[in-house]
Amino acid sequence: MPGTLSKASARTRDRAKSRLKRENALAHALLHxxxxxxxxxxxxxxxxxxxxxxxxxxxxxxxxxxxxxxxxxxxxxxxxxxxxxxxxxxxxxxxxx
Structure with missing residues (x-):
């Protein structure tokens, strides 16, 4: 059970990182x-x-x-x-x- 919870939290963390990376790329592109x-x-x-x-x-x-x-x-x-x-x-x- 603890392994499943950590996998889910890792996926959530990865999604948040990828969303943040996309937002930073958009802001960087617009602010060029x-x-x-x-x-x-x-x-x-x-x-x-x-x-x-x-x-x-x-x-x-x-x-x-x-x-x-x-x-x-x-x-x-x-x-x-x-x-x-x-x-x-x-x-x-x-x-x-």
Whole structure:
């Protein structure tokens, strides 16, 4: 009986080690400098597009806003200055709705 218990605990310990090794490999892969910069750009674009899609961020709440918000966020993060909608009339200033 004691041998069976130790085999089960060894299997559990091995599973925990392999799970930890996979988690460390994933964290290492995501934190590699060549992946960190694009992931930071992607995260900033997603957050910016999400903020621009909020009803308080635009003047016309009923309009389709996914593509203009995404394009504006990408353009702002990449500093291209391109726009698809007139910024002064489509988006509201942040201090007033």
């Amino acid at each position: 400098p060549f992946r960190t910069v694009p992931l930071a750009f992607l995260a900033t674009i997603i957050v910016g597009a999400g903020l621009l899609m909020l009803p308080i961020s635009r003047t016309d709440a009923g309009s389709d806003v996914l593509m203009p918000a995404l394009f504006t966020a990408v353009s702002a993060v990449c500093v291209t200055g391109l726009i698809t909608v007139d910024t002064a009339t489509f988006w509201t200033p942040s201090d007033r709705p």
